[in-house]
Amino acid sequence: MDIVFASKDCTPPAGRTVGSGGCIFYMNEEPQGKLLARIVMFRQNNQMACICSCDQKFFAHRVADEIREIIAKKCNIPFENILLAATHTHSVPDLVPTVGIPAEDQIEFSFVAEFAELLVEAISKAKTRFILLKH
Numbered sequence: 001m002d003i004v005f006a007s008k009d010c011t012p013p014a015g016r017t018v019g020s021g022g023c024i025f026y027m028n029e030e031p032q033g034k035l036l037a038r039i040v041m042f043r044q045n046n047q048m049a050c051i052c053s054c055d056q057k058f059f060a061h062r063v064a065d066e067i068r069e070i071i072a073k074k075c076n077i078p079f080e081n082i083l084l085a086a087t088h089t090h091s092v093p094d095l096v097p098t099v100g101i102p103a104e105d106q107i108e109f110s111f112v113a114e115f116a117e118l119l120v121e122a123i124s125k126a127k128t129r130f131i132l133l134k135h
Helices: 061-075 110-132
Strands: 002-009 017-020 023-026 036-044 047-054 082-086
Touching (some): 002 110, 036 110, 047 061, 061 082
Antiparallel strands (some): 017 023, 036 047
8 A cells, every 4th residue: 555645834814714612713814824735645446435524623524425425526536435534623714604703704615616626636646656656
């Protein structure tokens, strides 16, 4: 079995609205540490699987499935072979509406698609490392 690793900076741009614990705040220029997605890819024969450990608050089932569908389609990895895990940080934009925040103050949920694309980039980077491995 071959195993490769990759990571991707998933820190939102300054000014992005963040909902956390019923409060809203905005990402700013202050250094808060990078938010990362860490990828572990597994390959055995022609079968691939990946684990994505992400600096996110949590993944609601429907959002996780949406992201996994995008990864499966774009990275040619079976849906059931993709695991998403969250580190539970409160310094990220929510991927689902935040309870207690008025709808007009909610972030735009395009971040789900943006976040999925960041994971696709990280997984694609990891997949290229398989080429470097001897068979």
